[in-house]
Amino acid sequence: MGGVNKPDPQVETVVDLAAIAHNVRIVAEHAGDAAVMVVVKADGYNHGAIEVAAAALAAGAREIGVTTIEEALKLRAAGITAPILCWLNTFDSDYASAIAADIEIAVSDTAQLEAVAAAARALDRTAILSLKVDTGLNRNGIAPAEYPRVLTLLRELVDDRTVRFRAIFSHLAHADTPDHPGIDMQRDRFLEAIATAKEHGLQPELVHLANSAAALTRPDLAFDMVRPGIAVYGLSPIPEISDFGLRPAMTLRARVALVKQVAAGEGVSYGHQWIAPHDTTVALIPAGYADGVPRPLSGRFDVWLGGERRPNIGRICMDQFVVDLGDNAAGVREGDPAILFGGDAGVPHAQEWADLLGTINYEIVCAPRGRVVRTYIGGVR
Numbered sequence: 001m002g003g004v005n006k007p008d009p010q011v012e013t014v015v016d017l018a019a020i021a022h023n024v025r026i027v028a029e030h031a032g033d034a035a036v037m038v039v040v041k042a043d044g045y046n047h048g049a050i051e052v053a054a055a056a057l058a059a060g061a062r063e064i065g066v067t068t069i070e071e072a073l074k075l076r077a078a079g080i081t082a083p084i085l086c087w088l089n090t091f092d093s094d095y096a097s098a099i100a101a102d103i104e105i106a107v108s109d110t111a112q113l114e115a116v117a118a119a120a121r122a123l124d125r126t127a128i129l130s131l132k133v134d135t136g137l138n139r140n141g142i143a144p145a146e147y148p149r150v151l152t153l154l155r156e157l158v159d160d161r162t163v164r165f166r167a168i169f170s171h172l173a174h175a176d177t178p179d180h181p182g183i184d185m186q187r188d189r190f191l192e193a194i195a196t197a198k199e200h201g202l203q204p205e206l207v208h209l210a211n212s213a214a215a216l217t218r219p220d221l222a223f224d225m226v227r228p229g230i231a232v233y234g235l236s237p238i239p240e241i242s243d244f245g246l247r248p249a250m251t252l253r254a255r256v257a258l259v260k261q262v263a264a265g266e267g268v269s270y271g272h273q274w275i276a277p278h279d280t281t282v283a284l285i286p287a288g289y290a291d292g293v294p295r296p297l298s299g300r301f302d303v304w305l306g307g308e309r310r311p312n313i314g315r316i317c318m319d320q321f322v323v324d325l326g327d328n329a330a331g332v333r334e335g336d337p338a339i340l341f342g343g344d345a346g347v348p349h350a351q352e353w354a355d356l357l358g359t360i361n362y363e364i365v366c367a368p369r370g371r372v373v374r375t376y377i378g379g380v381r
């Protein structure tokens with residue numbers, strides 16, 4: 001709600017922290033005894049890493065996962081004291097800052113482990129280290145050929161207390177197809193990697209494998225901890241199977257900038273892709289592709305406005321698009337909120353955009369940017 005003097009933002013993402021808490025609990029129920037590490041990479045899938053992490057920890061999550069050291073440091077600086085793991089590092093990442101802030105570092109090869117060791121020795125502090133093993137995704141993670149060398153070095157570093165060996169973890173390629181044989185193949189390789197570490201005299205404190213999809217559909221893969229991302233934001237990792245009772249945390253909305261009449265036969269927006277079949281009323285929505293409303297949705301999506309779905313007409317522009325109100329019996333006025341996607345009944349869902357665009361819901365919630373102001377509801381305080 002706007003204050004007396006300041007109107008609501010023209011376009012905003014409203015993030016419901018109560019939905020985040022609800023979704024953490026749903027995942028935790030599926031995870032049984034396993035702990036929950038909430039993944040807040042990419043600024044919490046564009047929901048705000050700090051706010052999401054705090055809400056998730058308050059709801060029972062135990063740890064936080066991010067991609068880079070920079071992301072981890074921002075969370076520490078914001079006062080998050082829970083364990084934080086970052087897993088996409090390079091040989092020249094700022095390991096000294098990570099070690100100084102008690103950030104758990106994952107390495108994908110020997111050069112990265114050597115760099116962590118050098119930074120720990122220079123600081124005279126013990127680094128908290130995890131091994132990301134590649135069990136078949138063939139993206140980041142230690143390649144099988146490299147693994148023995150990493151283990152040999154790690155054994156030395158553990159023995160001289162340069163490193164505390166926290167975890168072995170891996171990431172699945174086919175988690176969104178719960179009965180795919182590749183999942184069991186990766187599980188077997190994961191178990192083998194843990195056994196090989198033990199043969200080197202290395203015992204991790206914990207092991208973890210499952211992302212959202214696996215956490216929700218393969219309880220047998222929960223191990224000591226699950227690492228959900230998208231489910232925490234209330235979107236299904238496997239929408240064709242179920243919504244798992246998750247509640248979308250993000251609502252994208254904009255305030256109607258203008259209501260006007262368009263006469264029969266007039267064209268609307270660039271290229272006049274839409275011609276009014278009769279006299280009508282239209283509303284101008286001040287959000288466009290620069291704000292994360294993809295132009296390929298032009299003429300193919302609805303917004304929730306005045307208690308109904310209203311179709312977009314004509315092309316989506318950089319800053320604005322138009323919807324048809326017909327005779328505007330509902331009396332939509334300038335300043336009214338239009339919901340582009342969200343979680344309430346009747347309101348368009350991010351999944352609809354993903355389906356229209358041939359992409360995944362992850363990309364839809366990551367899109368709002370630029371002028372979009374993020375606000376929060378449902379916080380604990």
Ligand SMILES: *Cc1c(COP(=O)(O)O)cnc(C)c1O
Binds near residue numbers: 171213228
């Ligand atoms: C992004 C990521 C996750 C979370 O994936 P979701 O599909 O969003 O649950 C978990 N683990 C790793 C290593 C990741 O990169």
